[in-house]
Amino acid sequence: xxxxxxxxxxxxxxxxxxxxxxxxxxxxxxxxxxxxxxxxxxxxxxxxxxxxxxxxxxxxxxxxxxxxxxxxxxxxxxxxxxxxxxxxxxxxxxxxxxxxxxxxxxxxxxxxxxxxxxxxxxxxxxxxxxxxxxxxxxxxxxxxxxxxxxxxxxxxxxxxxxxxxxxxxxxxxxxxxxxxxxxxxxxxxxxxxxxxxxxxxxxxxxxxxxxxxxxxxxxxxxxxxxxxxxxxxxxxxxxxxxxxxxxxxxxxxxxxxxxxxxxxxxxxxxxxxxxxxxxxxxxxxxxxxxxxxxxxx
Ligand code: ADP
Ligand code: MG
Numbered sequence: 629x630x631x632x633x634x635x636x637x638x639x640x641x642x643x644x645x646x647x648x649x650x651x652x653x654x655x656x657x658x659x660x661x662x663x664x665x666x667x668x669x670x671x672x673x674x675x676x677x678x679x680x681x682x683x684x685x686x687x688x689x690x691x692x693x694x695x696x697x698x699x700x701x702x703x704x705x706x707x708x709x710x711x712x713x714x715x716x717x718x719x720x721x722x723x724x725x726x727x728x729x730x731x732x733x734x735x736x737x738x739x740x741x742x743x744x745x746x747x748x749x750x751x752x753x754x755x756x757x758x759x760x761x762x763x764x765x766x767x768x769x770x771x772x773x774x775x776x777x778x779x780x781x782x783x784x785x786x787x788x789x790x791x792x793x794x795x796x797x798x799x800x801x802x803x804x805x806x807x808x809x810x811x812x813x814x815x816x817x818x819x820x821x822x823x824x825x826x827x828x829x830x831x832x833x834x835x836x837x838x839x840x841x842x843x844x845x846x847x848x849x850x851x852x853x854x855x856x857x858x859x860x861x862x863x864x865x866x867x868x869x870x871x872x873x874x875x876x877x878x879x880x881x882x883x884x885x886x887x888x889x890x891x892x893x894x895x896x897x898x899x900x901x902x903x904x905x906x907x908x909x910x911x912x913x914x915x916x917x918x919x920x921x922x923x924x925x
């Protein structure tokens with residue numbers, strides 16, 4: 629992306645020096661940057677509103693509104709140790725700069741690609757943190773709607789930081805399910821989201837979609853491959869809607885029953901019967917090694 633140096637962007641550039649690219653999203657680029665006054669490093673998400681890549685002005689408006697939504701949700705959730713911290717925001721007519729705390733260890737996705745599979749012990753640690761974040765978000769009526777290993781970052785101590793609240797939405801007070809739009813990432817989409825967009829007269833969906841995505845993540849951590857996959861996407865979506873997955877050998881042979889019970893409870897097709905984050909955290913899998921395990925490490 630070419631950085632135009634006009635008055636608009638000078639606010640950000642006066643305070644920060646831009647460094648290398650850390651990652652990319654659909655309509656943003658994330659770069660490392662250094663705060664000039666302190667020498668402290670951050671990650672800046674630069675959202676391009678110039679429409680270079682977009683032909684439709686509606687898309688620009690949607691991107692703008694989406695980014696404003698992301699900022700307001702981040703502020704609503706600020707202070708939780710496992711949610712990415714928004715440090716600073718700059719807005720111009722061409723760009724929005726979101727300055728975040730830097731996660732040097734990158735995405736859980738890359739970590740997974742390096743290690744292939746994660747031990748039960750490490751999965752317990754990661755999933756406990758993830759479900760605690762989900763429990764916290766849901767208590768504030770926020771549904772993330774795009775949980776996946778690309779949107780979970782790792783800090784220096786391999787603690788998770790949930791990021792990318794671009795699709796996050798707020799459930800109106802006193803309502804359980806209120807969304808009807810199709811958003812998220814195919815392999816992580818809950819059956820009720822797919823049914824909503826494919827069939828007439830389906831009920832709206834809500835918080836439970838984040839628990840489904842957590843189930844997909846937990847399965848992937850332990851197996852090294854996702855629960856629902858088919859080279860034809862339509863077939864994959866059908867498998868999701870039918871809850872068709874298996875604990876196949878050899879990968880699952882040596883994995884104990886408690887994490888399988890967690891996955892089964894999370895990957896429940898009926899959202900009304902799917903467990904909540906609070907219920908998930910009370911399952912047997914999380915009762916092992918709370919203090920003892922951590923004290924030994
Ligand atoms: P998008 O909404 O466009 O998907 P994200 O917020 O998901 O953008 O950021 C895109 C990518 O940039 C992430 O998947 C990650 O690789 C990288 N990234 C984002 N924020 C940080 C951060 N705070 N520290 C390190 N890398 C980051
Ligand atoms: Mg993303």
